[in-house]
Amino acid sequence: MGADHRNSRKKNFAHRTVAAEAMARVKAKPTYGLLRAEGRNVSLWRYSVLISLLLVVAGLVLLVYSRNSNSLPGAGREKDEEFRVFGYRIVQEYPHDPNAFTQGLFYDGNDTFYESTGLNGKSSVRKVDIKTGKVLQKQRMDYSLFGEGLTLWGSRLLQVTWLSKKGYIYDKDTLKLVDSFNHPMQDGWGLTSGEDHIIGSDGTANIYFMDPSTFKEIRKIVVKDNDQLVPNLNELEYIKGDIWANVYQTECIARISPQEGKVTGWLLMHGLRSALVAQGVMGMDVLNGIAWDSEQDRLFVTGKLWPKVYEIELIDQTSSYKDLRAVRKMCIGKQMVWPGAT
Known part of the structure; x- marks a missing residue:
């Protein structure tokens, strides 16, 4: 075998050896995790x-x-066991003066209401028989005054007026005007009596707690539902430790914690007004007027220029509203600003 041939074979062998070693190194190289396949x-x-x-x-x-x-507003609210959404069942219907622009209403036993009506020239304070709707006593107000919320403290009827910081005091038995007072609210809308305070609204999201003797502000809460302001708070009623408030221009009543201003529930009164319209009743205004009979646990609602007062029983419908944004849209959707309200 010649030298050239031997050298050629050595070179080929060396090339094959290098290639084999390289392949061996590749095969021997470990692979890990998802890369191994x-x-x-x-x-x-x-x-x-x-x-x-x-x-x-x-x-x-x-x-x-x-x-x-x-x-998002309303999201997760269904986990709040304290929050409730109520519908209603009509227990009884009673006649009501269709010319009464109801602004304040409360129950005083013996099947009687005390009621404050509004509109210039038509404002009054009156005592009403529930069963017949008959006005038993009536005190007309001066044409310049627009009657608003009404409540009872002792033997005195207390009333506020629209676009004014002035209120009026009447003798409960005679309805005679006996005095007046000034209050801290921006405007007079709703009024009710708590355990130790007079409680008022002024068309904003604020609720005021006032000293019954001086009418000075003791404290104030801002009403919110899941961090959203609830404006246009109107007629008030203090029921079982909570404040209930009509929200103006809606068919909703807010149930409010008096300690922190949190809305703990909504009462949906939809259908009452539309049923009256379907019966041919014309010229009605909005839902406004809440009265509670603490002795018999009866709840009454009505509206401005409504021909009826309704005794209702509440029905818990919380489970029907998994997403409460729809409820909020109905009850807080109209962010309207009224004279005297901010």
Whole structure:
């Protein structure tokens, strides 16, 4: 064998050796985690990786959605066991003066209401028989005055007036005007009596607690539902430790904690006014007027220029509203500003 031939064979052998060593190093090199796949397992590996990635993405999307949803008004409210949404059942209907622009209403036993009516030239304080709707006593107000909320403290009837910080005091038995007072509210809307205070509204989201002797402000709460202001608070009633308030221009009554101003429930009175319209009643205004008979646990509601007062029984419908944004839209949706309200 010649020298050239021998050298050629050595070179070829050396090349094959280098290639073999390189291949051996590749095969010997360890692989880890998701990168390890061989032969027919490659398809299964790729499928598993794809599923894992999809699950991770889906989890991130759900996390973001959950955080955003919880920041929306009303979201998550269904977890609040204290919050309630009520419908109603009509127990009884009673006649009511269709010319009474009801602004204040409360029950005083013996099937009688005391009522304050509004409109210039038509404002009055009156005592009314519930069963017949007959006005038993009536005190007309000066044409310049627009009657608003009315309540009882001792033997005195207290009334506020629209667009004014002035209120009036009447003798309960005779309805004779005996005095007047000034109050801290921006305007007179609703009025009721708490355990130790006179409680008033002025068409804003504020509720005022006043000293019954001096009418000076003791404290004030701002009413909110899940951090959203509830404006246009109107006629008030103090019931079983809570404040109930008509929200002007809606068919809703808010149930409010007097300690912190939190709305703890909504009473949806939808259908009362539309039923009267369907019966041919014309010229009615909005729902306004809440009265509670503490002795017999009876609840009454009416409206401005309504021909009827309704005794109702509340029905818990909380479970029907998983997303309470619809309730809020009905009850707080109209952010209207009225003279004297801010």
